[in-house]
Amino acid sequence: MKKILITGGAGFIGSHVVREFVNKYPEYHIVNLDALTYAGNLENLKDIENKPNYTFVKADITDAAHILAVFQEHQPDGVIHLAAESHVDRSITNPTAFVMTNVIGTVNLLNAAKEIWKDNFEGKRFHHVSTDEVYGTLGESGLFREDTAYDPHSPYSASKASSDHFVRAYHDTYGLPIVLTNCSNNYGPNHFPEKLIPLCIHNILNNKSLPIYGDGKFTRDWLFVIDHAKAIDLVFHNGKNGDSYNVGGFNEWQNIDLVKELCKQVDEKLGRPQGTAAALITFVKDRPGHDLRYAIDATKINQELGYQPSVTFEQGLSVTIDWFLNNQEWLDNVTSGDYQKYYEGQYVGNS
Ligand code: NAD
Ligand code: DAU
Secondary structure, eight states: OEEEEEETTTSHHHHHHHHHHHHHOTTEEEEEEEOOOTTOOGGGGTTTTTOTTEEEEEOOTTOHHHHHHHHHHHOOSEEEEOOOOOOHHHHHHOHHHHIIIIIIHHHHHHHHHHHHHTTOOTTOEEEEEEEGGGGOOBOSSOOBOTTSOOOOOSHHHHHHHHHHHHHHHHHHHHOOOEEEEEEOEEESTTOOTTSHHHHHHHHHHTTOOEEEETTSOOEEEEEEHHHHHHHHHHHHHHSOTTOEEEEOOSOEEEHHHHHHHHHHHHHHHHTOOTTTTGGGEEEEOOOTTOOOBOOBOOHHHHHHHOOOOSSOHHHHHHHHHHHHHHOHHHHHHHTSTHHHHHHHHHHTTOO
């Protein structure tokens, strides 16, 4: 049986990747390694937690000795690495945490894989899940391609760029079999409400203001999370050893237009007069070093691996809003406790 170790599998994207693999590949055994930080939540995996081909291991990737012990015990043939500190605003407040998890944690995983595979890399693969933010910012035109030069601006993107370089360095130096994916902004069920879309849905439901940074004209390229999971599956199995693949939806939105569209759909679903949610929109102080525009050229993954997103943005957003409306207990659970402190630090008095 093939053993795949997925890191960060209790987080937003990781939980969808774990579900995709557990359900689609009953012949594999999936080990989900996660430290269960504020962003990790086993509630995200309730539907698959008792499947015979699934195991959860609580471990912190910054703990090299523990990580090596987990690898020695479980002997994975493949690693799909998603564990990370993932929120740009938190990286501005506490950059060191991002170096620890995203850089040191990634190197610890590379060392553990190299050690247990004993330099016999036949049938092995380390898949590093990364972001389009490593490329920096675009102006009004152009797209990020796989050969676009790295130019990260936030502590988050600097830490992810560094981790990408380490993954390639282990390939070039030791021959470790690797693939990378650099994806644009994800949205969907289980998205933690610190990020723009779930934060706005949560605030609409609680009649709180919708904070738009700066003039709201910053642009992101949005992809439904399950389509990201499907891209990871394709690249993990069929991507070329040593290569990177950009993943995106050719779906650019300025933040202000996206939030207005979200408000319109929520009002419709709640049967309220149009304009009710949009009245909560408030422009607030900009994010320092805010990248103007991200947009992915996904031609390579499309042409080489036949990748196509499975849903339109309209469908994906509708499914996402429905999920949050039907899972308010999940939202209440993740926004109790520390979330309140984070929210006050980030938003109260920020206008
Ligand atoms: P998330 O913050 O929702 O989840 C991160 C997960 O990693 C959590 O389960 C958390 O408990 C775990 N984790 C954090 N630190 C850990 C540590 N030290 N040891 C073990 N586990 C730890 O993140 P996400 O949005 O699901 O992103 C997952 C990955 O995808 C990240 O690597 C991120 O950089 C990348 N990515 C995210 C997006 C996006 O739009 N969210 C887009 C492209 C790439
Ligand atoms: O591009 C991929 C990246 O997308 C991932 O690598 C990151 O892990 C993920 O967090 C995401 O980063 P962003 O910074 O683009 O996502 P966020 O949801 O934080 O912000 C989206 C846009 O909305 C961005 O231009 C900032 C703006 N924004 C965000 C928040 C939280 C606001 O205007 N108001 C807000 O309150």
